[in-house]
Amino acid sequence: MKTFTIQEVAEHNSEGERSAWIVVNGLVYDVTAFANEHPGGKKILLKEAGKDATAKFKQFHADSVLTQYGPKLQVGKLVSAIAAVAKPQQVQEAILPAKTKFITGDNYLFGDLAAFCEPSWYQDFYSPYYTDSHRKFRAWIRSWVSQNIVPHGEEWEESAQRHGTYAPHSLWLEAGKAGILRMFCGLDCWGKRDLEKEFGAPPLPMGMRPGEIDYFHELILWDELTVPGVQGVIQGLSTGIAFTMSPILNYANKELQKRVVPELLWGRKRIALMITEPHAGSDVANLQATAKLSDDGKFWIVNGEKKWITNGVWADYFLGALRTGGAGMGGISCILVERVPGVTTRHVWTQGSPLAGTSYVAMEDAKVPVGNLMGELHNGFRIFMQNFNHERWVIVTQCCRGSRLVYQEALHYAHRRKTFGKYLIEHPVIRDKFGQMARQIESTQSWLEVITHQFNNMPKDVQPNRLGGVVALAKLQATRTLEFCAREASQIMGGISYTRGGTGGIVERTYREVRGMAIPGGSEEIMSDAGMRQALKASEGLGARLVPSGVKL
Numbered sequence: 259m260k261t262f263t264i265q266e267v268a269e270h271n272s273e274g275e276r277s278a279w280i281v282v283n284g285l286v287y288d289v290t291a292f293a294n295e296h297p298g299g300k301k302i303l304l305k306e307a308g309k310d311a312t313a314k315f316k317q318f319h320a321d322s323v324l325t326q327y328g329p330k331l332q333v334g335k336l337v338s339a340i341a342a343v344a345k346p347q348q349v350q351e352a353i354l355p356a357k358t359k360f361i362t363g364d365n366y367l368f369g370d371l372a373a374f375c376e377p378s379w380y381q382d383f384y385s386p387y388y389t390d391s392h393r394k395f396r397a398w399i400r401s402w403v404s405q406n407i408v409p410h411g412e413e414w415e416e417s418a419q420r421h422g423t424y425a426p427h428s429l430w431l432e433a434g435k436a437g438i439l440r441m442f443c444g445l446d447c448w449g450k451r452d453l454e455k456e457f458g459a460p461p462l463p464m465g466m467r468p469g470e471i472d473y474f475h476e477l478i479l480w481d482e483l484t485v486p487g488v489q490g491v492i493q494g495l496s497t498g499i500a501f502t503m504s505p506i507l508n509y510a511n512k513e514l515q516k517r518v519v520p521e522l523l524w525g526r527k528r529i530a531l532m533i534t535e536p537h538a539g540s541d542v543a544n545l546q547a548t549a550k551l552s553d554d555g556k557f558w559i560v561n562g563e564k565k566w567i568t569n570g571v572w573a574d575y576f577l578g579a580l581r582t583g584g585a586g587m588g589g590i591s592c593i594l595v596e597r598v599p600g601v602t603t604r605h606v607w608t609q610g611s612p613l614a615g616t617s618y619v620a621m622e623d624a625k626v627p628v629g630n631l632m633g634e635l636h637n638g639f640r641i642f643m644q645n646f647n648h649e650r651w652v653i654v655t656q657c658c659r660g661s662r663l664v665y666q667e668a669l670h671y672a673h674r675r676k677t678f679g680k681y682l683i684e685h686p687v688i689r690d691k692f693g694q695m696a697r698q699i700e701s702t703q704s705w706l707e708v709i710t711h712q713f714n715n716m717p718k719d720v721q722p723n724r725l726g727g728v729v730a731l732a733k734l735q736a737t738r739t740l741e742f743c744a745r746e747a748s749q750i751m752g753g754i755s756y757t758r759g760g761t762g763g764i765v766e767r768t769y770r771e772v773r774g775m776a777i778p779g780g781s782e783e784i785m786s787d788a789g790m791r792q793a794l795k796a797s798e799g800l801g802a803r804l805v806p807s808g809v810k811l
C-alpha cells in the first residue's frame with residue numbers, strides 16, 4: 259500500500275487537476291469523483307479536501323461506512339499511521355498506552371474494546387467456558403462474515419425493502435462450501451456424527467472434526483453472524499436449515515436422507531419449516547392442514563394453508579406439521595413436502611426484513627411420496643417440540659448480540675455527537691441509559707453461557723425436562739432486553755435512528771425487527787407461563803414439594 263505524508267495529501271485539495279483527497283483514521287481516500295454522489299453533499303466533503311477529516315467524519319458516520327465505500331476510494335495510508343483495519347492486538351496497542359494496561363484475564367482481546375461492546379471474554383475477562391479452539395473459530399467466523407456478508411448486507415437490505423429482492427443463491431453455496439450451513443443444523447442433530455462420511459457433506463470450518471465442536475462454537479457462530487446488523491440476511495440464510503435438520507437427520511428414512519441431506523448442506527437446495535397457519539400460530543395442537551394417504555398407498559395428498567413460513571418463497575422443501583389423524587396434538591405428523599405441482603408460495607410482507615423470505619404456502623392436492631414421513635405416524639408434535647429448546651437458544655444468542663450491537667452503535671455515536679456544548683456521553687441521563695442497557699445485556703449473556711454449559715454436559719435425555727423452562731424464560735429475558743436496548747439506543751440517537759439507512763440504520767432496523775424475535779419460537783406470554791410451569795415440574799422431579807396435591811398448573 260502506498261504511503262503519503264500529510265504535506266503530500268495537502269496538495270490534493272481541490273476537485274480540479276490535483277484532485278481531492280482526505281484522510282480518515284490514517285487512511286487516504288480520493289473523493290474527487292465520489293463527491294458528486296456523497297449523500298451528505300459535495301461542498302461539505304470538498305471543504306475537507308487535503309486535510310485529515312477524521313473528526314468531522316466521525317460526527318456524521320459510523321466507521322462501517324468505510325467498510326462499504328473505503329476499498330473503492332482508498333489510495334494509500336499516512337506515513338506511520340495506525341491502520342483502522344489493524345488486527346485486534348494492534349488496536350489494543352493503539353488504544354491503551356503502555357502505562358494503562360490492565361490486562362490480567364485470559365489475555366485475549368478481540369474486536370471492539372469499548373466497555374460491553376463485545377462479550378466479556380473478548381475483553382480480557384477470565385472465563386471457564388472458552389478455549390483456544392473457540393478463539394480461533396471466533397476469528398475465522400468474523401473474517402468469513404466480513405468477506406461474505408458485510409460488503410453486501412446493507413445493499414441487499416435496501417434493495418429488499420425497495421424492490422422485494424432477496425440475497426443471491428450464491429450466498430447459500432458459499433456458506434455451504436465453508437461448512438456453515440452444516441453448523442447451522444446444530445449439535446443437537448448431528449453431535450459427533452461424521453456427516454462427511456455418511457452423506458458427503460461439506461467439511462467443517464478450519465478442518466475441525468465433529469468431536470471437537472461443542473455448543474460454545476455454535477454460540478459463537480450465531481453471535482458473530484449477528485454482528486453486521488443485517489439480521490434479515492441471516493434469517494434468510496439460516497432459519498430453514500437450522501430448524502428442520504434435526505427431524506430429518508434423526509427421523510427420516512435412510513433413502514430420503516441420502517437424497518436431501520447433501521444438497522441441503524451444500525446449499526444447492528433450500529428448505530423451510532412449515533408449522534404455523536392463518537388459523538393457528540402458537541396453538542400448534544389446532545393445526546388444520548391435512549395429509550391423507552392416496553388410494554394406492556404410495557403418496558400423501560396434502561391440502562391446506564400455512565402462513566409466516568420463513569424462507570418459504572425460495573424453498574425446494576417444506577418440513578410440515580400436517581394432520582394425519584384426529585383432533586389435537588395426537589393427530590399431527592411430520593412430513594417433508596416437496597415443491598411439487600399443487601404447492602404455491604407468495605411473499606408475506608412483515609414488519610421485519612423481506613430478506614427472511616417469509617411466505618404464505620398454499621397446498622392443493624399436492625402429492626408427496628409416502629416415505630417422506632418422519633418417524634412414526636401421528637408422532638409429529640413430539641418431534642417438533644424436541645426442536646424447541648435449540649431453536650429458542652439460537653434466538654437468545656441472536657437477541658443478546660443484537661442488544662449489544664445497538665448499545666455499541668449508540669455508545670460510539672454518543673462519543674461523536676455534541677448537544678448543548680457537550681458530547682452526549684457527558685450527560686448523566688445518557689450514561690444512565692447505557693448503564694441500564696449494559697446490565698441487562700451482561701445478565702442475558704451470563705445466563706446464555708450457563709445454559710450452553712448445560713447443553714454441553716447434561717445428559718441428553720434429561721435436558722428437555724430440566725432445561726425446557728429455563729430456556730423459555732431465557733428467551734423472554736433476551737427478547738425483552740432487545741426491545742429495551744433498541745428503544746434506548748433510538749432515544750439516544752434521536753432522528754438519526756428514526757431514519758432508514760445511514761448512521762442510525764442498524765438501530766432503526768433492529769427496533770423494527772424486535773417482534774420477529776419476540777413472537778416466533780414461542781411468544782413472550784407463552785414463554786413466561788410455560789417456562790414457569792416446566793421449571794416447577796422439573797423442581798418436583800428434583801424432590802421439591804411445592805404444589806399441594808390435586809392442584810394443576
Ligand code: HEM
Binds near residue numbers: 302315
Ligand atoms: C471517504 C469519505 C466519506 C464517505 C465514504 C462518506 C459517505 C457518506 C455516506 C454513505 C453518507 C450517508 C449516511 C451514512 O451512510 O452514514 C454520508 C452522509 C454524510 N456525510 Fe459523508 N462521507 C465521507 C466523508 C465526509 C466528510 C469528510 C464529511 C465532512 C463533514 C461528511 C459529511 C457528511 C454529512 C453531513 C452527511 C449527512 C449525515 C446525515 O444524514 O445526517 N462526509 N456520507
